[in-house]
Amino acid sequence: MVAVGDMLVGYATDGGVRKRGASGGLVTAVLAAALEKGLVENVVVMKHINEFEAVPIITDDVEVVLASTGSLHSVPVNLAKYAVGRKVAMPAKPCDAQAVIEQAKRGMIDLDNTYVVGLNCGGSMHPVTTKKMLVEMYDIDPEDVIGEEIEKGKLIFKTKDGNEKGIAIDELEEAGFGRRDSCRYCTIKIPVNADLACGNWGVIGDLAGSATFCQVMNDKGVRLLENAIEAGRIEVQPASEKAIAIREKVNTAMVNLGNTLEGKILTEIPDEARIQYYLDQMANCIDCGACKEVCPVCACGEDSKCTMFHSLVDDYSMSMYHLVRLLHLSDSCIACGQCSDVCPSDIPITILQSRFAIPAQRKREYTPGMNVDETPPFFEVILK
Amino acid sequence: MVEKEWEPKIVAFCCNWCSYGGADTAGMGRFQQPASTRVIRVMCSGRIDPLHVFNAFLEGADAVLVTGCHIGDCHYVNGNEKTEVRYKFLEDMLQQLGLEPERLHLNWISASEGERFAHFIRDVTAKVKELGPSPLKPAGVS
């Protein structure tokens, strides 16, 4: 019925789900079917808090899954840790899927028990930044927003009164708004590391806006889809050549943009200025440990090397905690941006991490979170 | 009193079987060296955790040396190969951090290579002396 490598277009059969869900509700229906048919025991869903924030919850209730819909654009939370120790299906941005695989490499997640429905991601925004942007750039009251969309490089907001307004993302980002820094230089836009890679890129013609493009990445993807079809929750059809080409085109454009922005965001710092740069960046650390707590790649518990040998009583010029973490993550950081998000001192930790991790990973031709069988290079026994 | 010339402080991690022996052999051969280096003995260079190196720098080391047996000679099959894997990360990291590369060295020294050990210490000390104190050295520490 469905085979690995298939490129499909599909949607939920239930009219309500199809209408409510972004792009035809396919993902919601697939997740619901996985729970309903016992493929998994739980589903990670986003509980709606407000238009700008949703919080992940774990549910075993199909109705809760079906009721959970909504865009992920302004929900910059990494979901991997919610899957730890559970038999679960979950929606996943590429970085969520990466983190799931990294957790699996560290024995925290059993991939056989974890079904990952990937969602294309052009980047996400911080809720408070978004609200501020609405006021300052769009002249829209955040309370009036009912939906958002990215189309042709523009970020469009729809309001209660039925109007919509779009501004080019470039322009927003120039003004210091728009996507989070790490999303801007991210180059994994289609979650090919998930079980299914879903999204609205390549959904064209009549189906535009009411169906999801879906690439089947592996056997678990096949199981997810077949299960949902059997359950009568979704309908799929092969994607047209044109649809596939358009999806690829969008992806290429996004990846190219990411590569360009990497150079702009991770600007070169001359050798002699670097140490001062890092000293300045870390100077305001208050040792809260939130960046460790939130890191979806790190599998350590509360006590670990970064904390055990870091003490407030030491008068070090640089933080032992950060040095250990910079190294610890240099082979495995996926630049998901969580650490920057939660830093109370606004230290751009993700950017600092990336400055170490990106060259280290490129040198070793290794991308974390893509293949569970690839050993993180720090744990190689013999230098490759 | 003449102000004494600044001498760098170097922390050298040596493996029990080879490089520590190399340092011993340097002594037995009376190969004179600047009094800059403090040797810390571990059983295998593979025990040297990047954590120890960071701590040495943060405490005030002007240079840190990671030393072990030549590849293929490890007393524990392949400990030094693992050292090499980790060292490469450490090297990349300190380079990105902006610490001068002359401040961190990996060297394989066998127990017989006393002169090589002495030469290594002289060489690193001279280079570090030129660089001056490490930018990570805390104030008031000597």
Add this chain to the structure above:
Amino acid sequence: MTEQETNTENTQKEEPRIGVFICECGVNIAGAVDCNAVADYIGTLPNVTTAVVNKYTCSDAGQEEIKHAIKDLNLNRVLVASCTPKTHEPIFRACVEEAGLNQYLFEFVNIREHCSWIHMWEKEDATHKAKELVRMGVARAALLEPLQSNEVPVTNKALVIGAGVTGMQAALDIGDMGFQVYLVEQGPSIGGKMAQLDKTFPTNDCSICILGPKMVEVARNKNIEIMSYSEVTEVDGYVGNFKVKVKHKPRYLNIEDCSGCGLCTEKCPIEVPYTEFNEGIGTRKAIYVPFPQAVPLRALVDKSVCIDCGACIKACERGAIDMEQQETFSELDVGVIVVAAGYDVYNPEPKHEYGFGLYDNVITTMEFERLINASGPTMGKVVRPSDVQPPKRIGFVQCVGSRDKNSNIYCSSFCCMASLKNAQLIKEKYPDTEVYIMYMDMRTPFRMYEEFYNRARDSGIKFIRGKPAEVTETQDKNIIARVEDTLTGEIVNLELDMMVLSVGAVAPESTETVRQILKVSKAADGFMMEAHPKLKPVDTTLDGIFIGGMTQGPKDIPYSISQGSACAARATRFLAQGKAMTEGITAVVDDDICVTCGVCVPMCPFQALSMEDEKLKIISALCKGCGTCMAACPTGALQQSHFKNEQLLAQVKNVFAYGEV
């Protein structure tokens, strides 16, 4: 709780009371270091109960002083600052133990090799450095913890895997020392490759004539239990306590009842055109005795060709034959394991340039050994395969599959001598035969080998320095070898009646299986890896497992036998002591911190780490205390006792101080 454990707890809770002993070593240290100044400074440090200077701390007087101080001052840590721990640590460890202190509560600081001797003319610097070195040691000493190197009882039995000449020697030596040995051989007879050889260099004695008695000796040794036609399938445990599972393949007769009389063979109607013992040459029956000197001299049935006619069952007077026999298993408890699993000869088929397998008259050394052997298929008559006629021109090609980057880069070491021997045997038997040896280098070290080579040269054997670039066959099945004599630069087309490929040794697949079962490391050449190429040539990195003979790499018979004896000697140490000491310095894990991510497991070359029931399990008997797993551990849950992060960092921190010392 045992008394020892109680002591351990007490020491951990007690405030450190460190005694520091600074050795002048005559003038060796005192010549450059002001030892009294060092002692004065160290005496001011926290946890230091006493700091004194000795003329020679390692002398009897010095050691007595340490012992007295431990008692009188109730010291619970001792630090000696003198020479190198590599020579003197055992002495002082023993000294403190005698005074009732755990030996791991001793700390050694090197202020001679690492200080006075390398700063001979900078006394101020040397003294300053010595103070700091001892300060570092004091900080570490305060954090030392008592450790126990555990004694594990040793099962006083040995397993020898492989009953070639090496394994036999090892088994005999262990057996003669009074310990029980299980000798497991995968083939139906012991004896190995040497039993197949004709003569042995450099003495040219008949191989089986010298090996045969040894095989009988093995069979008669009360301490040796031969398990022929058997294979090791599982090994678990560690030094002193290995659990081994052995599979006994069915011979389809009861080995106790068979006498090896051969009546069954006579009656068997099946003629098989292949003989294992004769390298395939000649025929045997479906039920057969491997070779006349086989030990055990018992028959076996080749079920793949047997037609179940029952002729043998009728023929057997002792009713030994049992066509329903199944494979069986034994479980053995042994203390030590010797691996002498041998080798395979290189299969030269991939070397198309020599035409092996293509041209009838291109054969290997091993086939030649059986051809020229008096008990071989031709009764010792050398004939060529194509027409069974005696060859008049024979050429040997050296280094086939050896010293060749396209096959194996190593030298197989015995092939030069083997060809020299075989060439001479031809010359002796058939003086008119033209014999050529085509070679790169002739390698003939060891006693009488070079003389053997000279004798060969004198006997009219022609040596051509060069290997055939191309080999073709004439219509009458002669072999044309096109070879450049690199000494003359001449290219010759050598017409031969038969060409012998002097094939080297390779690690057989069956050895690889055993290696993986035992988890012994593999060297780059595919053979098993010794613990140290010079100092521990027959030990492996795994305590209690030894390797000898060809298993460890290509070598000739005398060397193999020496290694067999060496393995026996090394292995018997454990059996004789009845106990093995495990390393006191080992990996330890804090389960509260460990998140069982498992990254440490592949770091251990000694298989000491495993993940069991979502917990990290450390088999301390296997742990050698290298510490290479801890540096990988992201949480710091894994630590090396005696070299804990806290202990090492205490040293690092005490390299530095506020202000002048």
Add this chain to the structure above:
Amino acid sequence: MKEMIYQTVCPGCNMGCGLYIRENDEGTVAIDFMKSSPANLGKLCRFGMQLPHHYSKATSMVDGVESSIDDAIQAASTKLKGAKDVAMLSVGATTSEEHLAFTKVADALGTVVNTGMGTYAELPPECHATVGHGIPLEDVEQASKIALFIDPYTQYPLIVRRLLAAKRSGASIIAVGPKEIKLADETKHIGPDQYESELGLDSESLIIADVHPHSDPEHVKHLLNLALMTGARIMFMKPFVDSTGVHLLSRGTGQKGLQEIMDGINEGSIKTLVTLDSDPIELMPNGVEDILKKLDNLVVISSRNSPVTRLAQIVIGTEPLYAKAGSFMNVEGQMLKNSGSSSIGIDALSTLAQNLGGKAFDCQGLHTQVLENVVKEYTGPKYKKLSCEMMETAPEEGKGNLINVYNPFMWFDQPDDNDFVMVNMNTVKSLGLRKGGMIALTSNGGTLKIRYAVAEVPDGLMLTNKKLPITTGTCTVVTAEGC
């Protein structure tokens, strides 16, 4: 697998940091980041990250024996009925609604609720609005010059990012205090008489200070005068989740200081103490346990177990703070709501009030009343220049001053990696302190060996972020020795 998610506010200080609390069916509590929270964007400080350790289930007790909450309420009613010399304390560590409910119990008893902020009593009432009510945190980022009288890193860490943002937009920051502040352009160790001349503030400037139960009212007056004279805006940070709320709800009534209450108990003028989520043992520097033992009645209403719940005759254990229905008012005057719907605490207080002859009330009603007290705008100084005494700062010859730098860990006496004192390098050298070693401090309260960190502090001063057993107040005179 069921999981409850609560939207709540961090109880560490009055910043109003939003967060989620996840509670699973085994009762395990974890924090999660509420990124849409305007005060903190979901970010939490060192204390916030440790919150799962902070919350603990409170047990109702009667005379040292575990009881049902109803029995505890009944016992409390019996004890309090007709009790004389009653003092009530609520510093603002719970919801505004509970505090208001507590004041209704006070009404029934014919007394008032004290917030423990003695400073207010020392100030003319027209100053109260300025001290009690902060300004929008966003405004910190707009100031052109900031005079900092707090240690932002340890005391109110979430203000660090606001200060850094101000700095990025060109603000200059001058720290005034004993400790070198990294983000400040300059740190000045100056006395109040030099503030006006040395700091160069104007109407575009902002003064950030703090006020808490141990604040020196004289210093607060100096700061108020500084704001008045220079025209700078002034904001006072506060230590408890509802500090601003309780000030507004209890203004004009009792704002008796903690010390005053303790003195009252010690002198015997207070015989009964009723506390609402306020533990004097945690809040006072040291030695109040013995004083509390002098009470006839100690009734504790608390959402968590703390030292005082072990000492009290009656403990009315309520639900954890995050589960309560109710709201808090942060330093900006923003009303922040809990998503929880539990009203165990309020219902208990309602029963208590009724038993004591008062009226019943409910959550919704209380909330409406709380809303009436919200102050929307910062109004600027409405007071005249205050006369104040000069403060003595220099320690005696040969002695040092050990100064408590109050922070959330200290207020709740929670464990942290902060058991050390900060001294400067001169002290290290003159006492011959060893690197990595200890310092011995002796005060009236005894002797303590403790780790030390080298910091840029003035000679003779030592700072600590931890409640130490030898401290006798905010500033303790000590002699130091090497060891």
